Amino acid sequence: MLRIQDLKKHFGDNHVLNGFNMHLNEGENLVIMGKSGSGKSVMIKCLMGLMQPDSGEIEIMGERVLDLEQTELDQLRKKIGFLFQGSALYDSMTVRENLEFPLRKQNIPQKEKDTLVHEALESVGLLDAIELLPSELSGGMKRRVALARAIILHPKIIIYDEPTTGLDPITAKEIIQLMRDIQKTHGSSALIITHDVDCSRVIADRMVLLIDGINYAEGSFEELSSSKDEKIQAFFK
Numbered sequence: 392m393l394r395i396q397d398l399k400k401h402f403g404d405n406h407v408l409n410g411f412n413m414h415l416n417e418g419e420n421l422v423i424m425g426k427s428g429s430g431k432s433v434m435i436k437c438l439m440g441l442m443q444p445d446s447g448e449i450e451i452m453g454e455r456v457l458d459l460e461q462t463e464l465d466q467l468r469k470k471i472g473f474l475f476q477g478s479a480l481y482d483s484m485t486v487r488e489n490l491e492f493p494l495r496k497q498n499i500p501q502k503e504k505d506t507l508v509h510e511a512l513e514s515v516g517l518l519d520a521i522e523l524l525p526s527e528l529s530g531g532m533k534r535r536v537a538l539a540r541a542i543i544l545h546p547k548i549i550i551y552d553e554p555t556t557g558l559d560p561i562t563a564k565e566i567i568q569l570m571r572d573i574q575k576t577h578g579s580s581a582l583i584i585t586h587d588v589d590c591s592r593v594i595a596d597r598m599v600l601l602i603d604g605i606n607y608a609e610g611s612f613e614e615l616s617s618s619k620d621e622k623i624q625a626f627f628k
């Protein structure tokens with residue numbers, strides 16, 4: 392579904408990515424862990440064509456991202472759902488309007504848009520909140536609305552940026568369960584950026600640790616969490 396090869400990016404003396412490699416298989420939940428400032432956002436920006444790397448290859452569903460024109464990039468981005476850090480809902484828009492936002496440039500009849508909004512909200516159990524404003528929602532509800540917005544166009548790949556950050560443990564568990572349900576019903580693949588060890592334990596089919604700008608370690612949660620390597624252990628303490 393997605394492959395990054397030998398990705399390098401530096402800012403002045405700060406060599407953030409030094410030859411990072413990873414791939415995402417179809418139907419897989421891949422967790423990427425890296426400490427703060429390790430380059431996760433830089434990697435995602437390169438992946439989405441929002442930042443030019445120094446060198447490397449990025450392929451998403453057979454398309455080489457770095458070779459694409461703007462319109463082709465826009466087309467590709469539509470096939471990817473993105474759950475932003477902290478939900479990122481528009482405060483002045485209702486839940487319905489927030490969900491319609493990714494549909495605005497699509498040539499979809501209003502009736503069909505209504506159906507997509509209803510289906511997406513139903514899949515996160517929030518149909519009742521359709522006319523509410525974000526200020527009227529709890530943190531967990533906001534995250535669920537953001538999740539509904541990410542999946543509204545039935546993307547084959549969903550990128551989750553810190554999906555459980557800022558949520559209490561029970562709400563975080565609910566969000567993780569929803570992510571699993573969505574993966575099951577939509578057959579989508581997920582790239583999950585998280586610091587949350589509990590989230591990783593439950594959701595990861597495979598994990599990649601981004602350390603020193605490279606894919607320092609890869610494996611299942613059990614394999615990595617039982618590693619004797621101090622740099623790896625630090626994530627699971």
Ligand SMILES: Nc1ncnc2c1ncn2[C@@H]1O[C@H](COP(=O)(O)OP(=O)(O)OP(=O)(O)O)[C@@H](O)[C@H]1O
Nearest residue numbers: 402403405407425426427428429430431432433434
């Ligand atoms: N546009 C930029 N110009 C200069 N330096 C940048 C730029 N974007 C990122 N960096 C630097 O790249 C490094 C990695 O940043 P990045 O935001 O990718 O970290 P992160 O792993 O996503 O961290 P966090 O978990 O805290 O969000 C940091 O040292 C940051 O200062």
